[in-house]
Amino acid sequence: MTETHPAVPRAGVALTAIGVAVIRAAESARPDRLYDDPFARLFVDAARRAYDHVDRGAERWARLEQVAEMFFEGRTVGVRLVDDRVAEAIEQGIRQIVLIGAGLDTRAFRMPLPADVRVFEIDLPELFAFKEPVLAAAQAVPRCERVVLxxxxxxxxAKLLGEYGFRPELPTHWVDEGVLGYLTHEYALHVVTTLTELSAPGSRFGVSRFAVDENARPYAELKRLVRGDEGVDRRTGLGADARTWLDEHGWRTEFHSWDDMVAAFGRPVALHDPEIGVVVAVREP
Ligand SMILES: C[S@@+](CC[C@H](N)C(=O)[O-])C[C@H]1O[C@@H](n2cnc3c(N)ncnc32)[C@H](O)[C@@H]1O
Structure with a gap:
């Protein structure tokens, strides 16, 4: 048995999580790092080793790293912004966090979360088949309660979440860090409708508004990586009218422009477009 982690995702959406781990590992190695994720390097090394044993592994790995590099600057600042928003929610007294499309996120391990916080991580079985053995081998211990779905x-x-101890009467901080864009518009809307139904007053949710040209090179490469060379063109994610939808469904929203949010970090990521940013939503009583 030469493969360390034969379950490593090699195609499809779960693969994108490895790309983000590559980004977090690179950030964590910088002297001016915006956050430190020591587990990202472990995931990257395990995935890299496993790719040595798959068909055209070296070539596929090189492509993955190339795409990660293209997205590095913006995406890594995005991780820090989500960290800050999680810390803010904790400060406000929220103790229930749900990461939808959690990927190789390790906030339950690396952030100084109080022990009474419960973090639910939702992602595909193939993702956890890779993630959990890497964490177990590192004897990683979460700082709070961590529930894997x-x-x-x-x-x-939603049903599963309930069975695993989610409490809809408590306010929840929901994190979408790049999953809704991989779902068709109908499914993305279904996910947000469901989390809206599960959100007690004071719950929080952020929706990115990115006016991206999907045919621009980084996005075209990413699509090819995930969907194969043929690609599939369908409307995905929540779309530009997400804020209106949230306003009409019991959320109070504010818009924060990307340039304002990233100004303090001193990274070359300004987009000079006041329409790009994040809609921050708080569930009304
Ligand atoms: C771009 S990655 C982001 C992962 C993580 N949020 C992060 O920032 O590192 C997208 C994640 O969404 C997950 N995903 C995509 N479609 C999904 C689905 N239908 N159900 C559950 N998870 C899904 C993928 O497995 C992947 O981990």
Missing amino acids: ATDLREDW
Whole structure:
């Protein structure tokens, strides 16, 4: 048996999580790092080793690293912004966090979260088949309660969440860090409708508004990596009218422009477009 982690995702959406781990590992190695994720390097090394044993592994790995590099600057600042928003929610007294499309996120391990926080991680079974053995081998211990839900967001994940101890009467901080864009518009809307139904007053949710040209090179490469060379063109994610939808469904929203949010970090990521940023939503009583 030469493969250390034969379950490493090699194609499809779960693969994108490895790309983000490559980004977090690179950030964590910088002297001016915006956050430190020591587990990112472990995931990257395990994935890299496993790719040595798959067909055209070296070539595929090189492509993955190339795409990660293209997205590095903006995406890594995005991780820090989500960290800050999680810390803010904790400060406000929220103790229930749900990461939808959690990928190789390790906030339950690396952030100084109080022990009474409960973090639910939702992602596909194939993702956790890779993630959990790497964490176990590192004897990683979460700082709070961590609940793993290996399921598909296109299925009845709300029921599963309930069975695993989610409490809808408590305010929740929901994190979408790049999953809704991989779902068709109908499924993305279904996910947000579901989390809206599960959100007690004071719950929080952020929706990115990125006016991206999907045909620009980084996005075209990413699509090819995930969907194969043929690609599939369908409307995905929540779309430009997400804020209106949230306003109409019991959320109070504010818009924060990307340039304002990233100004303090001193990284070359300004986009000079006041329409790009994040809609921050708080569930009304
Ligand atoms: C770009 S990655 C982001 C991962 C993580 N949020 C991060 O920032 O590192 C997208 C994640 O969404 C997950 N995903 C995509 N479609 C999904 C689905 N239908 N159900 C559950 N997870 C899904 C993928 O497995 C992947 O981990």
